[in-house]
Amino acid sequence: MTSGKAQLGMHPGRVVVEVDGPQHYAGIKAVDNTVRGDRELKLRGYDLWRVITSELRRQPIPTFVEPFFTNIFKYYGLDVPPAVTG
Incomplete structure (x- = not known):
């Protein structure tokens, strides 16, 4: 984990x-850095999935997170773990 980023590797370290908060898209320099970071990860063999914080604010987080990760698990041919309920 690096400053300002939360990352979760899910599939043998390749996902x-x-x-991303608004700072990733606040001006051309920020966008350049974001795109450069994407490219560096792809060149190292990682798949990158971005979520923008505004997406998470528009709906209850579980409403977004469960289908998001279910779709990622299915995309990689992984068994979808059972939902965790509070």
Whole structure:
């Protein structure tokens, strides 16, 4: 984990889910850095899935997270774990 980023590797270290705040898109320099980071990860063999914090704010987080990860698990041919309920 690095400053300002939360990453979760899910499939033998080759999948990264990154939750981006508005600072990732606040001006051309920020966008350049974000795109450069994407490219560096792809060149190292990682798949990158970005989530923007505004997506998470528009709905209850579980409403977004469960289908998001279910779809990622299915995309990689992994068994979908049972839902965790509070």
